[in-house]
Each structure stands twice: as C-alpha cells, then as structure tokens.
Amino acid sequence: MSCKVEIKFTLNGRPEKAIVPVDLNLLAMLRDMFDLKGAKYACGEGECGACTVIVDKLSVNSCLTFAVDCDGREVRTVEGLRATDKLHPMQRAFVDHGAIQCGFCMPGMIMQATHLSDTSPGLTRDGLKRGLEGNVCRCTGYTKVLDAVSDAMNTEGVDQ
Ligand code: FES
Ligand code: FES
DSSP states (O other): OOOEEEEEEEETTEEEEEEEETTOBHHHIIIIISOOOSSOOSSSSSSSOTTEEEETTEEEEGGGSBGGGGTTSEEEOGGGSOSSSSOOHHHHHHHHTTOOSSOTTHHHHHHHHHHHHHHOTTOOHHHHHHHTTTSOOSSSOSHHHHHHHHHHHTOOSOOO
C-alpha cells in the first residue's frame, strides 16, 4: 500500500485539498476524487493528449503527472473554461466549425488549443498544427479543428 499525503492546490479557480497516494496520477485524482470527467484516459502513455489539462501555465498529460506534484499549483480543466453561462470562445469555435464528432478527444484538444491561444497568440496555421500534434483525434481529420482554433485565435495564413 502506497503512503498518502495531503496536497493543496487551486482547481478551476477554487482552493481545494486532497489526500492522495503518492503514486496517484492527476487524471485519476480529477476523475475519481473530484468527479471531473472531461479529461479522458486513452493511451495512458503520453501519446494521445486526451487527458490534457493546464497546470500553472503549462499544458500537461495528466496521465503522466503525479497528483502530488500539483501541490501549491493551479490546475485548470475543461470544466473550468466557462466563466459564465456562455461557452468559452474556444468551445464556441469548435461548435461553430463542426469540429466535434464523437467528442472523446475534445476536452484535451480544447485545453491544448486554449493553452496555445493563451501562450502563443501569434501562431501561424502551420504553428498550430505543430502545437496540436500531440492531440490525436480518430474522427475529424483535423481540418475543422484547425479551422476552429484558427478562428478563435484570429490566425491568418493558408493550410499547408
Ligand atoms: Fe494521457 Fe493519452 S491518456 S496522453
Ligand atoms: Fe472523436 Fe476526436 S471527435 S476522437
């Protein structure tokens, strides 16, 4: 049995604390202890991006991040994007462009896109492709995703 420690952190703008096993990953803590089911478990190996959340100003694969490493940090999940009863602009763009099909990858995709928008606002469309290459989607073919993110970020440029 692994030992447990108490951590304190900010989750979607609210102070939280949890007592977690030292080997628990952030994804499991979010889904099982806080009932935040947006971030998904898929590969579990850092390859698909379905579990992407933002910790401080970094996007991370929560399947590979220890919950204990979030002590004292700010965690943001897709559930925290909406500040009002309206969708976040990135969510709105995905809906408007028909960029969502089954939706499984979308919480991670939208969090990565939001991270890019927040940290690299001048990205070209080609830069967006590179920024999103860690987020795998089995449904959309990516073009509508790129259209949506480009629109939300007011990105200029042509598809290459
Ligand atoms: Fe975390 Fe795939 S489930 S990267
Ligand atoms: Fe189905 Fe991306 S919308 S996996």
